[in-house]
Amino acid sequence: MRRLWALARKESYQILRDPAALLITFVLPPILLFLFAFAVSLDVKDVRVGVVLESDGADARSLAAAFAATPFLRVTPARHREAVEHKLVSGELRAFAVIPADFEVNLQAGQGGATIQIITDASNPNTATFTAAYMQGTFSEWLQARGAGATGSPGITVKQRFWFNPELQSRRTLVPGAIAIVMTMIGTLLTALVMSREWERGTMEALLATPATMAEIILSKLLPYFLLGTAATMGCVFLAIYLLDVPMAGSFAAMMLLSTTFLVPALGQGLLISTVSKNQFLASQLAVMTGYLPAMLLSGFLFEIQSMPWLVQKITYLIPARYYVSSLQTVFLAGDVWPLFLRDMASMLAVGALFFGITVRKSKRGLD
């Protein structure tokens, strides 16, 4: 026990003296949270669009004015298609509407003719969908205002309600994802680097030759990072609640319990990576490819897991961040849903046990 304490203290001093580790633990998290809160957004606004006015009629000009007055659109007016088409290629415009020369004729004729064209740049399909919807919305509002909208049966009105996130702020669902990324970095990347450094420099053999057991060595390396990770989570949570206005529906205790549980598979993964790679270059590559990128792309906070192909869905079961993100979103937005937390924590511990198990097998073989 005293040996473990001494080793852990040595490791802690080393961390506190390393500016890079502190940068990653205490400076990167606020920057990331901040970027997720203000920069990364799927909510399309101020889309640059063109409006090609080929007709000189009063109706056509009124519709063009309606486009210009729409708050979500920033309109570039033009008289010919050729003037805007190449801007769609260069990316200056995201879409354009064409109000053709025969616009008034078709509008008078009634009987549901096609009156305007909307052309989008679908190289970004998400923006294209939103932009087309905004422009169609402007057009049908304009039609309604001049009494040319749909008549007859009022049809079915869809009333939507978003529980847990009524104003649909994407930051509220993204911030838990940002915390998961930060924790993956601290848990997996830092551990992988520290352990593989010992292997690369040959000091691991020196450590193994001391009376300290393998378990003591590993624990003394993991403990300081466990504390560091916990501290970073607390920092993130306070930032999220007090600066970014993310509500905390659940309890702080549940939040901390989930985070410390997540550190088990995260640290286990770091340990496994260092045991397999034994040098810092490979360890850092593996940490990016199996830690950071999956935490960002496969954990379900940007892309819905259920929409992924079957095989990829199965792969996500091995990504600890998947369970962490699911629980974090719940504890922030929905409250303490213990059946869900217990299920996710059991899965995290199972993945962690798997990582530690493989590490033990691999390191035994390495000593022979």
Add this chain to the structure above:
Amino acid sequence: MFARLLAAVLKEIIVFWRDPRARAMLFAMPAVQVMVFGLAATLEVRHVELAILNEDAGRWSQEMIARVSSAGFVDRVVQLDSMAAFTDQLELREVLLGVRFPADFSRDVVAGHPADLQIIIDGRRSNAGQVTLSYITAIAAELGVELARSDPQYVEPPYAVVRHWFNPNLNYRWFMVPNLAASLSMIIALMITALSIARERELGTFDQLLVSPSTPLEIILSKTIPAMLAGGIVGMLTVAIAIFGFGIDFYGSFVLLFGAMFPFVLSVIGVGMVVSSIAQTQQQAVLGIFFVMIPIMLISGFATPVENMPQWLQYIAAASPLKHYLIIVQGSFLKSMPAADVWSNVWPLLIIAAVSLTTATVFVQRRLQ
């Protein structure tokens, strides 16, 4: 000078090539990553599980349920009879949303009143929820139009024709896979560069390099060229996977794309070299790289468009090599972007490369004095 440089470059390549795990890391991993993440990263919604709460005994709710259940994006429909049961299912993430028909739904439809359909969505999954909501709204609108057509006074309203250029079926993979290809070659190039000088420094061999006849510029170049090769190869490999593995049409010019890849990798290496020349140890270099890489990926339009960001952040994004290169890659794949448009995104890359490589050389030089 050239013989010396060539020898140094060859040495770097041979050292790297001798490590089989490093080789696998460099070429196999990016290939696997493009495949897996390319398949995973989609904003289209499929396999939805939803709940139905039907308080209406009439025919029209059944009609609506039948249409929603048979839609392609729905995997499983659960019929529930109480709000409490639904709350449980939603909290546990068993269903994405619930569709609730009030008791007078069919009566309103028959009487020609607006019939309310309530949709309750899990706000934790707001993206998938919004997309699914738009699918269901479209189904409801279609049913509404069919009902309206039975009215003799009905007049078809004028409508707008929507054409999606460059990607007519709005396939999200056509957007994501080229982005992944660009981002992965950036990550590889950054990592290789970051560790190059830092590793020599940590092992103590950097001082030997400094006392050798090589000038600081030669040292920087001998580290730059191998990283450049690696980044270029990964770049081409991932583009090939996008074309042959995912079947994404390539309309642009290979010459222009590969021509732009060169300044892109160079500018990325410049950024990595600055970090590497500051760092004292490999660990610091790796952490430093992460410190710049994650923000670069987030503000470059990798997953979310640059124009959704606040204006001041868009100015900062102009200093990111990935932002310019993503425009070139997407433009080359889908839009057959002409040389002039490619060039207007290449010159910022050249400026980034010049500034960063100069900075790195100055840092290395300063260690000499």
